[in-house]
Amino acid sequence: MSPSRRLWRNRNHPAYWAFIVHRVSGLALAAFIPLHFWALGQALTGEATLQGFVVWTDNPVVKIAEFGLVVALAAHLAGGARLLMLEFLPWRDWQKSLFAASVAASVGAGLLFALNLG
Amino acid sequence: MDQTPPPAAGTIEVSVWRSTGPGGVAAGDGRFETFAVPRAPSQTVLDVVTHIQRYLDPTLTYRFACRVGVCGSCAMVVNGEPRWTCRTHVDKVSADGRLEIAPLRNLPVIRDLATDMREFFDKWARARGQFTGSRTRHEAFAVVAPESAERVQVDLGIECIGCGVCYSACDVVEWKRDYLGPAAMNRAWTLLNDVRDDRQRERLAAVAGDAGCHACHTHMSCTERCPKHLPLTAAIAGLKRATTRALLRGEL
Numbered sequence: 275m276s277p278s279r280r281l282w283r284n285r286n287h288p289a290y291w292a293f294i295v296h297r298v299s300g301l302a303l304a305a306f307i308p309l310h311f312w313a314l315g316q317a318l319t320g321e322a323t324l325q326g327f328v329v330w331t332d333n334p335v336v337k338i339a340e341f342g343l344v345v346a347l348a349a350h351l352a353g354g355a356r357l358l359m360l361e362f363l364p365w366r367d368w369q370k371s372l373f374a375a376s377v378a379a380s381v382g383a384g385l386l387f388a389l390n391l392g
Numbered sequence: 393m394d395q396t397p398p399p400a401a402g403t404i405e406v407s408v409w410r411s412t413g414p415g416g417v418a419a420g421d422g423r424f425e426t427f428a429v430p431r432a433p434s435q436t437v438l439d440v441v442t443h444i445q446r447y448l449d450p451t452l453t454y455r456f457a458c459r460v461g462v463c464g465s466c467a468m469v470v471n472g473e474p475r476w477t478c479r480t481h482v483d484k485v486s487a488d489g490r491l492e493i494a495p496l497r498n499l500p501v502i503r504d505l506a507t508d509m510r511e512f513f514d515k516w517a518r519a520r521g522q523f524t525g526s527r528t529r530h531e532a533f534a535v536v537a538p539e540s541a542e543r544v545q546v547d548l549g550i551e552c553i554g555c556g557v558c559y560s561a562c563d564v565v566e567w568k569r570d571y572l573g574p575a576a577m578n579r580a581w582t583l584l585n586d587v588r589d590d591r592q593r594e595r596l597a598a599v600a601g602d603a604g605c606h607a608c609h610t611h612m613s614c615t616e617r618c619p620k621h622l623p624l625t626a627a628i629a630g631l632k633r634a635t636t637r638a639l640l641r642g643e644l
Contacts, residue, residue: 277409277422278494280472284561289612289625360610362633365626 296353348383352376437477454505464555474560519576520595558614574614581627605631
């Protein structure tokens with residue numbers, strides 16, 4: 275719709291980043307859900323199959339992916355809470371701080387998870 | 393495109409959108425043309441565009457009137473961001489000595505940098521942006537206390553001059569072509585808080601639909617870019633609450 279080659283500059287501000295984080299984390303979680311159900315479904319084929327899968331998940335690459343998953347989950351939750359506050363509570367002029375608080379809560383949740391990995 | 397040699401010292405390299413088709417075509421039918429414009433102290437982007445038209449290419453089409461941020465007719469996309477060109481100093485937006493000037497986004501281009509604003513203002517009307525009072529000249533003036541909650545809300549949004557910067561900044565307008573846009577809904581919000589207006593239910597119905605306030609994704613680009621710093625997203629959030637409340641009360 276616009277001929278401008280520099281439109282990204284129009285979107286380069288905190289509330290737009292909040293939108294991107296919320297949308298990307300939501301898509302990532304939606305993509306993860308089938309994998310999650312597949313993993314749970316391993317129990318149906320027998321205890322040994324599930325146990326084998328659980329042991330496989332101990333490898334570091336999966337742990338890093340889990341860290342990403344926890345951060346995405348926390349980011350989506352915090353972003354959703356931010357939107358509900360915005361739409362149903364009186365407007366507040368510190369929207370950027372609200373976004374910063376959402377980021378802090380998400381990273382905090384990720385770090386707590388990482389600390390518990392050992 | 394951009395075949396001109398690097399500009400000399402004391403000039404700025406300006407890429408300006410030029411329509412290649414007849415009037416009324418979409419912004420896609422065109423190309424950027426580069427001009428070297430001499431720098432001047434306190435030069436505004438509008439000064440740059442005016443210099444091009446007066447000294448380099450008299451066929452350049454653009455729109456302006458007051459030159460001082462009152463009329464709202466000179467808005468364009470400058471280096472990717474919609475702005476009033478008359479109140480944007482070149483120093484502020486062109487650290488690398490280059491400028492890219494395009495017509496406002498989300499509106500049909502008449503020619504070059506001039507856009508057709510009809511859909512923008514038609515949406516004000518669709519958002520029930522007209523005041524409708526019930527008193528006649530034979531009755532006393534309505535008394536609205538300046539410190540009342542409603543009047544305070546009106547004050548926050550009443551200074552809109554309809555420049556179209558927020559409409560151009562909004563991605564939802566691009567994604568959803570019938571979306572009313574921030575300015576029209578800001579107008580609806582100021583009228584919703586006008587205690588003299590007696591068509592509030594109609595107004596709420598006008599902004600509650602698919603193309604109304606609930607389509608807003610809260611990107612807040614409108615609020616970021618508004619040259620008057622009006623809290624446009626806050627106005628839309630206010631409409632979201634008002635329409636939800638009306639729905640719960642069975643008034644919608």
